Each structure stands twice: as C-alpha cells, then as structure tokens.
Amino acid sequence: MATLLEAQGLYKFFGGLTAIKGVDFHLNEGEILGLIGPNGSGKTTLFNLIAGVFRPDRGSIRFGGRDIAGAGCADVCQMGLARTFQITRPFPLLSVLDNVKLGRAYGSKPARTLSLAETEAIEILDFIGLGTKRSTGAGRLGLIDRKRLELGKALATKPKLLLLDEIMAGLNPTEMEAASNLVIRIRDAGVSIIIIEHMMRAILKLSDRVMVLNTGEKIAEGLPGDVIADKQVIEAYLGVDTHDAQS
Amino acid sequence: MMRRRAWITFCLAALCFGFLPALIRSEYFLNLFLMFFLYVTVAQSWNLLGGFTGQISLGHSAFFGTGALITRLIWTAGVPIVPALIAGSLSSVVLALLVGVPCLRMRSAYFPIGTLALAMIAQITVANLFPLPGSLSRGYLTGYSMLSRYYLALLVAMLTVAVVYWIVRSRTGLALVGIRDDEAAAEAMGVRTFKHKVFALMVSSWLVGLGGGIFAYHQVSYYYSAPFELSWSFLPTLTTFIGGLGTIAGPILGAACFLGLSEIFAISLGEVHLVVFAFTFILVVLFVPGGLMSISTKIRSLTARIARRATRV
Amino acid sequence: MGQTLVYGVLNGALYGIIALGIALVFGVMRYLNLAQGSLIILGAYGILFLFHLGVDPFASMPLIAFLLFLLGGALFWASFSRLIALSEAGRIKNSLLISFGLMLLIDNLATLLWTGDERSITPAYSGLTFGIAGLRFPLIGCVGVLSALVIIVALHLFLARTYFGKSIMAVSQDHEAASLMGVNVNLTCLVSFAISVGLASIPSALIGLKSFSPTVGIQWFNKGVIVVMLSGIGNINGVFPAGLFLGIMEAISVYFFGAPYREVTGLVVFVLVMVLFPKGLFKRQEL
Numbered sequence: 001m002a003t004l005l006e007a008q009g010l011y012k013f014f015g016g017l018t019a020i021k022g023v024d025f026h027l028n029e030g031e032i033l034g035l036i037g038p039n040g041s042g043k044t045t046l047f048n049l050i051a052g053v054f055r056p057d058r059g060s061i062r063f064g065g066r067d068i069a070g071a072g073c074a075d076v077c078q079m080g081l082a083r084t085f086q087i088t089r090p091f092p093l094l095s096v097l098d099n100v101k102l103g104r105a106y107g108s109k110p111a112r113t114l115s116l117a118e119t120e121a122i123e124i125l126d127f128i129g130l131g132t133k134r135s136t137g138a139g140r141l142g143l144i145d146r147k148r149l150e151l152g153k154a155l156a157t158k159p160k161l162l163l164l165d166e167i168m169a170g171l172n173p174t175e176m177e178a179a180s181n182l183v184i185r186i187r188d189a190g191v192s193i194i195i196i197e198h199m200m201r202a203i204l205k206l207s208d209r210v211m212v213l214n215t216g217e218k219i220a221e222g223l224p225g226d227v228i229a230d231k232q233v234i235e236a237y238l239g240v241d242t243h244d245a246q247s
Numbered sequence: 248m249m250r251r252r253a254w255i256t257f258c259l260a261a262l263c264f265g266f267l268p269a270l271i272r273s274e275y276f277l278n279l280f281l282m283f284f285l286y287v288t289v290a291q292s293w294n295l296l297g298g299f300t301g302q303i304s305l306g307h308s309a310f311f312g313t314g315a316l317i318t319r320l321i322w323t324a325g326v327p328i329v330p331a332l333i334a335g336s337l338s339s340v341v342l343a344l345l346v347g348v349p350c351l352r353m354r355s356a357y358f359p360i361g362t363l364a365l366a367m368i369a370q371i372t373v374a375n376l377f378p379l380p381g382s383l384s385r386g387y388l389t390g391y392s393m394l395s396r397y398y399l400a401l402l403v404a405m406l407t408v409a410v411v412y413w414i415v416r417s418r419t420g421l422a423l424v425g426i427r428d429d430e431a432a433a434e435a436m437g438v439r440t441f442k443h444k445v446f447a448l449m450v451s452s453w454l455v456g457l458g459g460g461i462f463a464y465h466q467v468s469y470y471y472s473a474p475f476e477l478s479w480s481f482l483p484t485l486t487t488f489i490g491g492l493g494t495i496a497g498p499i500l501g502a503a504c505f506l507g508l509s510e511i512f513a514i515s516l517g518e519v520h521l522v523v524f525a526f527t528f529i530l531v532v533l534f535v536p537g538g539l540m541s542i543s544t545k546i547r548s549l550t551a552r553i554a555r556r557a558t559r560v
Numbered sequence: 561m562g563q564t565l566v567y568g569v570l571n572g573a574l575y576g577i578i579a580l581g582i583a584l585v586f587g588v589m590r591y592l593n594l595a596q597g598s599l600i601i602l603g604a605y606g607i608l609f610l611f612h613l614g615v616d617p618f619a620s621m622p623l624i625a626f627l628l629f630l631l632g633g634a635l636f637w638a639s640f641s642r643l644i645a646l647s648e649a650g651r652i653k654n655s656l657l658i659s660f661g662l663m664l665l666i667d668n669l670a671t672l673l674w675t676g677d678e679r680s681i682t683p684a685y686s687g688l689t690f691g692i693a694g695l696r697f698p699l700i701g702c703v704g705v706l707s708a709l710v711i712i713v714a715l716h717l718f719l720a721r722t723y724f725g726k727s728i729m730a731v732s733q734d735h736e737a738a739s740l741m742g743v744n745v746n747l748t749c750l751v752s753f754a755i756s757v758g759l760a761s762i763p764s765a766l767i768g769l770k771s772f773s774p775t776v777g778i779q780w781f782n783k784g785v786i787v788v789m790l791s792g793i794g795n796i797n798g799v800f801p802a803g804l805f806l807g808i809m810e811a812i813s814v815y816f817f818g819a820p821y822r823e824v825t826g827l828v829v830f831v832l833v834m835v836l837f838p839k840g841l842f843k844r845q846e847l
C-alpha cells in the first residue's frame with residue numbers, strides 16, 4: 001500500500017504554548033486513521049497544519065509525494081485534501097445546494113460548467129441525505145443537517161484525503177450509526193480518511209489504525225484494540241484529564 | 248427560466264429609457280433620470296464588492312473621483328468622450344490596484360475605515376492640487392447636448408447592471424458570495440479568496456470610474472475635488488443597504504428611493520432626505536439585513552401563501 | 561521649529577482625549593464608533609448654545625458631559641446593545657455600520673438645525689497667549705493639555721481602583737469569564753459606552769473654541785482612530801503618548817510639506833500601519 005500522507009517532526013507554538021510537539025505519522029491510501037486524545041490535546045491544530053491553515057513551526061508534511069507544509073488552504077484543497085470544521089461553517093446566506101455547488105465549481109476536480117457542477121452537487125446531496133433540503137438557506141439548518149452539509153461541502157471538492165473533525169459530536173446513537181456507515185461508504189469509494197472522534201465505539205468500529213495525542217505529543221499508535229489497552233492512553237484519559245473523559 | 252426573465256426585464260428597461268426622451272422633453276426630467284442612472288452605476292458597482300463579496304468599502308469616492316478627474320482632463324484636452332471615459336475608468340482600476348489592494352490585506356472588519364482613510368487622502372490631495380473649479384470652455388458649451396449625456400449615462404448604467412449580473416451568476420460569483428459568507432470556509436474549499444477579492448475590487452472600481460466619467464461629462468463647472476467628496480462613498484453604501492445588499496434589484500430600488508425622496512424634500516426642507524435615509528439605514532442594519540428587497544420577497548411569499556390557502560378552501 | 565512643536569503637542573493632547581472615548585468602547589466591546597466625532601461636534605453646538613445664554617464654555621462642560629452621557633446610554637440601549645452577542649469581527653463591522661448611519665444622522669440633523677456654516681465659541685480669553693522662553697503658548701491649548709492629563713489620570717484611577725472600573729477591565733479581557741464571575745456584562749457595556757460619549761464633552765469645548773461645522777466630525781474621529789491604532793488596541797494608558805506622537809508628527813510634516821498636507825500625514829501612517837500589521841496588535845492567531 002502506498003503512503004498518501006506523511007508528517008515528520010511537526011511542531012506548532014502559540015505564543016508560549018506548544019500545541020503540537022514533535023509529531024510523526026503517516027497514512028496509507030484507502031486507510032481510515034482514528035485520531036483521539038483529550039480536549040485541548042492538539043487534534044484540531046494538527047488538522048489545521050495539514051490543511052494549510054497554519055504553517056508548522058518545524059517539520060515537514062508530504063501529501064502524495066509533494067511537500068505541502070505552509071501551502072495555503074486553497075492550494076492544499078486543490079491538490080485533493082479536504083477537511084470539515086469541528087464547529088460547522090456553512091455559508092449561511094446561500095442555499096444548501098449552492099454550498100455544495102461551490103465545492104464542485106472549485107476544489108480539486110472542478111466540474112467543467114456551472115450547470116454540470118449543479119447536477120453533481122445534487123448527487124452529493126442525495127448521497128448525504130440532504131436532497132430534499134437543497135433550496136433551504138444553510139443558515140437555517142438544524143445541528144444534524146449542518147453536520148451533513150459540512151461533510152457534503154468537503155466531499156464536493158472531490159478529495160483523495162478527507163479530514164473529519166468530530167462530525168458525530170451531538171448525534172444520537174441511530175444518527176451515529178448512519179454517520180459511521182456513510183464514512184465507510186466514502187472510504188469504499190476510494191477516499192482515505194483521518195477521523196477525530198470522542199466516541200470510542202465509533203473509533204473502534206471505523207479505524208484501521210488509531211493514533212493518540214496528549215498535550216501535543218503522540219503517545220500511542222497502533223491497532224484500535226491494542227491502543228485502548230495501552231497504559232499511557234488510559235492514564236491520559238482517566239488519570240490526568242478525568243473531566244474530559246467524562247464529558 | 249430565471250435567466251430569460253432577467254433578459255426580458257433588461258431589454259424592456261433599455262427600450263423604455265431609450266424612448267423616454269422622445270416623450271419627455273423637459274430638461275429637468277432628463278437630468279433627474281441621468282442622476283438616477285449615475286446613482287445606479289455607483290450603487291451597483293459598490294454592491295459587487297460590498298454586497299456580493301462582503302467587503303464594505305467607504306472609499307468608492309476615491310475611484311469615482313479619479314474616473315471623473317482623468318476623464319475630464321483628457322476630454323477637455325480635445326479627445327472624444329468615449330476614449331476619455333475608457334481611460335478615466337481604467338485609471339480608477341490602477342488606483343484600486345495601487346492602494347485598494349493593500350487595504351484588502353487588512354483584517355476585513357477594518358476594510359471600511361482603511362478605505363475611508365484612503366478616500367480622505369484622495370480628497371484632500373486633489374483639493375490641494377486643483378484649487379480652482381474646472382469649467383467647460385466656450386467651444387464645449389455651444390456643443391453641449393443633454394441627450395448625448397442622457398444616453399451615455401444610460402449605457403453605462405445598463406453595462407454596470409449587466410456586468411454585475413453576469414459575474415454574480417458565474418462560477419466566480421459563487422466564490423464571491425462564499426467569501427462574503429465565510430472566507431475561511433471558502434478558502435478551505437479551494438477558492439483563492441484574495442485573488443477573488445482583488446478581482447471584485449478591480450471590476451467595481453472600473454464601473455464606478457465609468458460613473459465618475461459620466462459625472463465629468465455631465466457637469467458644466469465643478470471643483471475637481473467635488474466628485475472626491477465622501478458623500479460619493481456614503482451614497483452607494485446607504486442606497487444598497489436600504490434597497491437590499493447582495494441583490495441586483497436592491498441598489499436600483501435604493502437609488503430610486505433616494506432620488507425620489509431627495510426631490511420631494513429638496514423643494515421644502517433641504518437635507519431632510521439624508522436624515523430619513525440615515526435613520527432607515529440604521530434600522531435596516533439592525534432589523535432587516537435584506538433591505539427593501541427582503542421585505543418585498545416576504546410580502547410576495549405571504550400573498551402566495553394566502554392565495555394558496557384561498558384556493559384550497 | 562520650536563513653535564511648531566508647541567502646537568504639535570497642544571494638538572496632540574486634543575487627539576489623545578478624542579481617542580480616549582474611542583479606545584474605551586473599542587477596548588471593552590470591540591465597537592468602532594464612527595459617530596464619536598459627530599457627537600463631539602454635537603456637544604460643541606450645545607456649548608455654543610449655552611454660551612449665547614451667557615454661560616462660560618468650561619462652566620457648561622459638566623452639564624454637556626452629563627447630557628452626552630445620557631445620550632450615549634440611550635444610543636447603546638436602543639441600538640448597539642443588540643450586537644453584544646456577535647463574534648468579534650461581527651461586532652466591529654456592525655458597530656461601524658450603525659455608527660456610520662448615526663454619524664450621517666447627527667451631521668444632517670445638525671445641518672438642519674444650525675445650517676452648514678462654520679461656527680466658533682469666542683469668550684474674551686479665547687485669543688490669549690503667553691510667552692515662555694521665546695515661545696508662544698495659547699491659553700486654551702494649555703488648558704486642553706491640562707484637562708487631558710486630569711481626565712486620563714481620573715479614568716485610569718477609575719478603571720484600576722473602583723469596583724465598576726475593575727468590572728469594565730474584566731469585560732474588556734473576556735466577556736464570558738467576566739459574566740461567569742458575576743459581572744453584569746450588559747450593564748458594564750452600557751455604562752462604558754455612556755462614559756465614552758460623555759468624554760466627548762471635553763473635545764467639544766476645545767474644538768468649539770477653535771471652529772466647527774456639522775460635517776467635520778469625521779475628521780476628528782479620524783484623528784482619534786489613528787491614535788487608537790498607534791497606541792495599541794485596548795491600551796488606554798498608551799493613548800495620550802500616541803496622541804502627542806501624532807500631533808508632533810503632523811507639526812513636523814507641516815514644517816516640511818506645508819499646511820495643506822497636515823491631514824494626510826496621519827492618514828498615510830494609519831493606512832501603512834493597518835496594511836503592514838494586518839493582524840493588528842491581537843496576539844491570538846485566528847482560524
């Protein structure tokens with residue numbers, strides 16, 4: 001299996017705070033990598049480094065063989081790397097359809113014409129279950145639909161690699177089940193995925209491999225079953241950050 | 248469907264305004280309509296940047312004034328008006344590239360005061376460089392025809408509306424409204440946001456520069472700094488917000504209301520229309536972010552609902 | 561040159577006081593009040609009105625300050641209070657828009673009430689100067705510097721020593737944390753907005769004694785906002801030195817480029833600062 005994404009010696013400082021501390025990892029093509037860790041451990045920051053929001057202060061990130069550390073968000077997206085935001089970011093004044101259409105018109109493999117983009121956007125909306133709400137204003141969606149739309153917007157850019165940041169937070173068990181199945185279908189369509197999630201059950205079910213961050217450092221990596229039995233991981237969740245593990 | 252209706256409206260408007268001078272001979276009314284076309288040009292071009300791209304500019308007087316200044320200087324030097332107008336509007340684009348683009352690098356919440364500062368710099372500088380009013384010489388005055396002003400202003404206004412409409416419906420337009428709604432999210436979906444903002448600014452300043460050229464062609468005598476006055480920045484902001492930010496019809500509606508009110512009050516009370524407009528503006532920002540246009544769509548959907556209920560009964 | 565510098569310092573002190581009001585609301589709420597200059601001019605008309613009734617401008621200042629304070633509270637209650645819940649960028653942008661409308665409203669109302677003519681308040685002492693070491697000092701300008709110093713020290717003590725001042729500082733650092741600690745955020749914002757408008761009364765008097773007309777408010781606002789940007793956002797103690805800096809810089813530019821370009825100097829610096837430091841003085845990187 002070829003390596004799609006590879007990061008080495010990543011560091012990110014915010015003033016005096018070291019948000020990411022010497023993280024190395026890689027992702028194979030067609031793989032789902034679970035990323036877990038207590039609140040504030042740097043998961044979202046790691047996504048921001050990969051997606052080009054921040055330039056890493058040290059270290060390299062290679063995506064499909066090219067160095068992308070410090071490339072802008074738009075460039076990274078056009079290379080085929082899409083992300084969802086933990087706090088969803090729809091375009092509130094646009095319709096649901098236009099939200100997704102924007103991804104088909106730009107992104108990594110833009111549709112040739114705008115009407116083609118529209119047709120393909122409708123397909124994506126049907127796929128994520130928003131087909132009937134395509135003309136609703138995105139600012140008026142409820143939480144679950146906002147999560148769906150966030151996923152749809154990312155998918156619309158036709159990524160090779162998808163970064164999912166807590167898309168299941170706030171869903172009930174049935175909705176979570178549906179979301180897990182959606183993630184698997186996306187992977188089966190040939191998209192590699194890194195997924196941040198707090199719900200262990202979902203992570204165990206979905207991930208081929210799991211990586212654990214704690215205060216910016218990678219403390220464990222491996223098969224899901226092995227990682228949750230790891231002493232350091234249990235300590236990180238239960239010993240130090242009891243409150244986070246509960247919440 | 249939508250496109251065809253817009254086309255028909257556009258052609259009808261062109262026809263109506265085109266034949267209007269045949270029906271109305273009054274210089275006063277031709278003047279009034281010319282001002283309407285000018286306001287539509289200024290407001291609609293502002294709307295591309297402020298309404299559709301979300302970059303509220305308080306500096307459009309600088310681009311309007313530059314268009315006026317250069318057009319006037321070239322035209323009164325003996326060049327025909329059309330090339331002068333083109334040169335004038337392009338110089339507005341040059342100014343936008345030199346000083347407006349750096350403003351786009353500011354945090355976008357500060358864009359309004361940054362551009363306001365630029366407009367003030369431009370006004371003071373021009374007032375110092377050209378302290379005397381520019382009047383048309385005898386030769387230009389004898390050939391002065393109101394009709395040619397009227398038609399050129401109409402042409403520029405139609406061009407502005409058409410260009411903005413066309414951009415907004417294109418792929419680029421989709422990116423622009425995306426930037427307005429959430430810049431970081433647009434960037435994350437592969438839109439090069441800075442490039443798009445620069446594009447919107449360039450087109451906007453080009454169109455408003457054409458408007459400035461019309462001003463220069465129309466006015467017989469004025470201080471060169473007059474089109475640089477801040478009111479040329481405030482006017483499009485007010486009218487577009489009140490008419491409906493980010494809609495094609497909004498600025499047109501706003502300009503019509505503004506002109507109508509100012510004509511009504513001009514006879515009796517001087518600047519009352521500005522008081523009314525400023526107050527309405529505050530109300531719109533606070534309570535009706537979509538302006539008059541959103542009120543009209545609300546009424547339309549309400550009547551549609553009532554009609555549907557009536558037919559069901 | 562020495563005389564130019566004297567005028568620079570005197571003007572700078574005035575800029576400092578103007579900036580104080582703008583800095584206070586910007587620091588506490590991230591509101592940019594474009595109408596501050598117009599409110600100053602409104603105060604000047606009030607002082608002029610009382611002057612015609614025989615009241616000395618400095619004697620009427622407290623009354624005008626109180627009236628402006630009430631007006632500020634009312635404005636906040638009616639409009640600006642609705643923005644508190646927005647994001648920081650949303651607060652800057654919307655407060656700017658509302659105050660833009662307010663500015664046009666006040667300016668045009670003033671034109672209707674008092675015409676667009678230039679006015680000035682002229683008590684017997686208005687032209688007095690005195691000389692020290694060969695330099696001339698206009699009396700009113702010096703009173704301005706003194707009152708600026710007094711007000712800045714008073715405001716500093718108010719913010720640092722009183723319970724209410726401390727709650728203003730708490731809100732300016734973190735709305736949520738302040739409200740968790742039991743500070744009434746809405747009331748604090750209302751009072752600090754009202755104070756900032758009340759503070760306009762001092763420049764009202766000083767500008768009133770020079771000259772003013774309904775539409776010059778925006779120019780004075782500009783001086784204030786330049787000073788706020790130069791001093792660093794939320795840094796109230798830096799406002800006075802930054803005001804002096806702008807005043808002296810203008811004076812020097814007059815010396816080199818002539819009086820017509822005095823206004824341009826500050827504006828150019830302002831634009832340069834905003835372009836070269838687009839993140840402003842905010843430390844936190846934003847997503």
Ligand SMILES: Nc1ncnc2c1ncn2[C@@H]1O[C@H](COP(=O)(O)OP(=O)(O)O)[C@@H](O)[C@H]1O
Nearest residue numbers: 014019039040041042043044045844845846847
């Ligand atoms: N833009 C930022 N500026 C400053 N500090 C930040 C920023 N983003 C995140 N941080 C800090 O970095 C740390 C990691 O945050 P984050 O990556 O969001 O954690 P997680 O997603 O694992 O909960 C936190 O302490 C957070 O406060």
Ligand SMILES: [Mg+2]
Nearest residue numbers: 043044045086
């Ligand atoms: Mg996170």
